[in-house]
Amino acid sequence: MLGRTSAVALVGLTGHVVDVESHLAPSLPAFTLVGLPDASLAEARDRVRAAVTSSGLAWPNRRITVNLSPATLPKTGSSFDLAVAITTLAGAGLVDAASVAGWVHLGELGLDGRLRPVRGVLPAVAAAVAAGRPRVVVPRGNAAEAELVPGARVRAADSLAQVAAHHGADVEVPEVEAVPDVLAALADRDEPDLVDVLGQQEARFGLEVAAAGHHHLLMVGPPGAGKTMLAARLPGLLPDLDEDDAVEVTAVHSVAGTFDPGRGLVRRPPYEDPHHTATPASIVGGGSGMPRPGAASRAHRGVLFLDEAPEFTSAVLQTLRQPLEQGELVLHRSAGTARYPARFQLVLAANPCPCGHAVGKGLACTCRPEQRRRYFGKLSGPLLDRVDLQLEVPAARSLDAPGEATAVVARRVRAARAAQRARWAGTSWRCNGDVPGRELQARLGADRRLVADLDRAVDRGTLSLRGADRVLRVAWTVADLAGRDAPGRPDVAQALLLRTRGHGA
Template sequence: MVGRAHTVAVVGLEPVAVTVEAHVAGGLPGLHVIGSAGSAAREATDRVKTALAAIGVTLPSRKALVSLAPAETPKAGARFDLAMAVALLCEQGEITAESIAETAFVGELALDASVRGVPGVLPSAAALSAWGIRRLVVADANAAEAALVTDLGVLPVTSLDELVGVLRGERSPRPVPQAAGVARRRLPDLSDVRGQAEARRALELAAAGGHHLLLVGPPGCGKSMLAARLPSILPPLDRPAALEVAAVRSVAGLISDGEPLDHAPPFVAPHHSMSAAALLGGGSGVARPGALSLAHRGVLFLDELFEWGRALLESLREPVEEGVVRVARARATVRYPSRVQLVCAANPCPCGGGDSCACTDDAIWGYRSRLSGPLADRLDLAPHVDPLTADDLLAQQAGEPSAAVATRVAA
C-alpha cells in the first residue's frame, strides 16, 4: 500500500503542488527520501522518524521510501515534514486515506512531535484553495496567517499526536485563533512636520502621481521624517494588494503569530551598507525576498543616496521600472514583485551644506555624480528641504495632518 499526502512548495512567491508518497517495502531497514536533494532531505528523515517514534509509531525494520514529487521543484526548508509523517502514518494504517483526502499539510516537526510554523504559508494557502484542496493543516503559529485565505478550512495543530487524534475522530479540531485585530497600523503623521511647505507639497504631488522623489537638504532638516510619512497619505491597499504584501512578508518569515492583514502601504528604509542580496533578494538555496520586495506596493526610502554604491543603485533600476525583480540561484531563479515608490534623500554637498559650507564646485560635482544617471532620471521631483531654525520651531503650528492631505491625494 502507498500512503499519499498533499503539500505545497513555494519557489519565490510561486506555489507548486507537491505530492508525498510513502511506501514500505523489502530492503535494508531505514527511511529514504527521494525527490528532494541535499542535506535538507537527510535532516527531514531524522526529524520525521524521531517524531513518529515520539508518538509511539515505529516503522517496521524494512526499507521505507518517501517520495516528493515533482522531483525537479526545489524543496527548501522543513515545511514538508508534516506531510511526510502523514503519508507514512497512512501507509502504516494508523490513519485512513479518507481522513486526509482534500487536505494539505505544511509544517516542520520537532523531535518531540510538536509542529512548528514555517515561512510562506500565506501564498501556499491561496494556491491550495485554487487547486480544490478544502483543508490545510498547519502549526498554531501559522493558523491565523493561513486563515487570511477565507475559502479554505484551516486546522491548527500543536503536535503530530493531536493531528492523529483529530484525523481518527477521537479529538475535536480546535478553532483557528483570531488575528490580534483589524485596526490599521498607526502610521507616523504629517502633523509632526512643521514648516517645509515646499517639501510637503512635493510629497503630496508624489503621492497623487506615484512619482519618485529626491529630497535634498542638510542633515537634520527632516528628510527622513518626511519620507516616513508618505505612506500615511497614500491610499490604503485593497485586499488583493494587502495579500500580495503579506505574501512577501510570509515568504521572508516576517509574519508574526496572529498578525492581522495590514492595509497600510509598507515603508522600508534599507541602509546604504546593505548587500545586494539583502536589497534585491538572495540567500542560499531558494532566494528570499530583499528590502526592495518588502517595500512592494509601498515606499522604498534610500537615505544618504550619494553614499550608496553605484552598482547597487544601478541594480535597482530595472526592477523598479519593471515592478519585478529576478534573483538567480543555483537551484532556481525566482521572481519577486517590486512595485515601489522611491524616496531618496541626500545632502546638498559633501560637508552636508548650510551656511558654513566651503565645498568647491568640483567637490560638489564629484559628489553628485555618484548618483547613477539612469536612476536619477527616475526621480521626478526634487524639492529642497530647508534647515529649521529654533525660531521656526517655536513659531510654527503643527503641520496639516495626514488625513487631510490623504483626502486630497485620493480625490
C-alpha cells in the same frame, strides 16, 4: 505499502502542489528522500524519525522511500516535515491512508513532535485552494494566516500526535504548549503625523504630489532639515490597499517571515528603510537556494526609503533600475528563478555634500570639489532619470510654524487618486506615475504651447526625453490635486520646477 498526501512548494510567491508519496518495503531499514530536496528538507529524515517516536508512535522498521512529485520542481524549507511524517505513518498502516490523502499538510516538526510555524503559509494555502484541495492542516501558529484564504478549510494542530489522531491513529494525544509564530517580526507602527514637521512648505507640497501620483522622490538638504521626517510620513498620506493588493503584499511578507497573522491582511502601505550598509541581496532579495524577497519587495505597494542615498554602494543603487521600470524583480539562482512584485515608491534623501554644509554660499563646507562630484556620482544619471521629483530641502528654522496634519493632506491625496482611477479606468494603470508619456501627450491634444517649456529644456540638454515624460506625469498630478480635468501651462511649469530643483537635475 504506499501512503500519499500533499504539500506545497513555493517558488517566489507561486505555490505548486506537491504529491508526497511514501513506499515501505520489507527490507533492511533505511530512509530515503527523493524529489529534488534542498539541504534543510533532506534533514527532515532525522526530524521526522525523532518526532514520530516522541509522539508515542512506532517507527516502521522497513526500507522507506519518500518521493516528492513532480521531481523536477525544487523543494526548499522545512514545511514538508509534517507531510513526510504523516504519509510514512499512512504507508505503515498506523493512520487511515484515505483520510491522509484528502488533506494538504504543512508544518515543521520539532524533535518532541510539536508543530512549528513556517513561512509562506498564505500563498501556499491559496495555491492549494486554487488546485482544488481546500482541506489544509497547519501549525496552530499559522492558523490565523491560513484562514485569511477564502474557501480554505483549515485544521490547526499543536503536534504530530494530534494530526495522527485526526487521521485515525490509536495514540494518546498529550497536551502541549503551542509554539508561537516567532517569524512574525513586524511591530506595531504608529504612523507619524505631518503636523510634526515645521515649515518646509515646498517640500511638504512635493511630498503630497508624490503621494497623489505615485511618483519617486529625491530630497537634497543639510543635516537636520527634516528629510527623514518627511519620508517617514509619506505612507500615512497613501490610501489603504485594496483587497487584491492587500493579499499580494501579505503574501510577500508571509514568505519573508515578517507577517503577523494576528492583524489580518496587511491593509496599510508598507515602509522599508534599510541602512546604507545594506547589500544588494538584502535590497532586491537573495540567499542560498531559492531567493527570499528583499526590502524592495517588502516595500511593494508602499515606500522604500534610502536615507543618505549616496552612501549606498553603486551596486545596490543600480539594482533598483529594473523594479523602478517593471514593478517586479526576477531573481535567478542555481536552485531556480523566483519572481517577486516590487512596485514601490522610491524616496531618496541626500546631503548636498559629504560634510553636509554646502548650502547657501557654502562657507562652512570643508569638502573638495572632487569629493562632491564623487559623492553625488553614486546617484547615476539613469537612476535619477527615473525619479520624478527632485527637491531641495533648506535648513529648518525655529520660527517656522507647523503645517497641515496628515489626515487633511491625505483627504486631498485620496481625491486625486480617485480622479486618476476614473481617468485610467479600463487600463492597467492606476496612477499618473505609471502612465507612459505617449498616452499623457495624447490626452493633452495637439496644442504644443502647453509643453513649450519642456521642449526648450530638452533642446538645451537639461532634461532628457524620459525626464520630460516624468515632468508631464507630475503636471497631471498637480492638476488633479487642484481639481482640474487636465493640466495647463502653469501646472507644467510647476512640475518642471519640482523636477529640476534638486542636485540631480
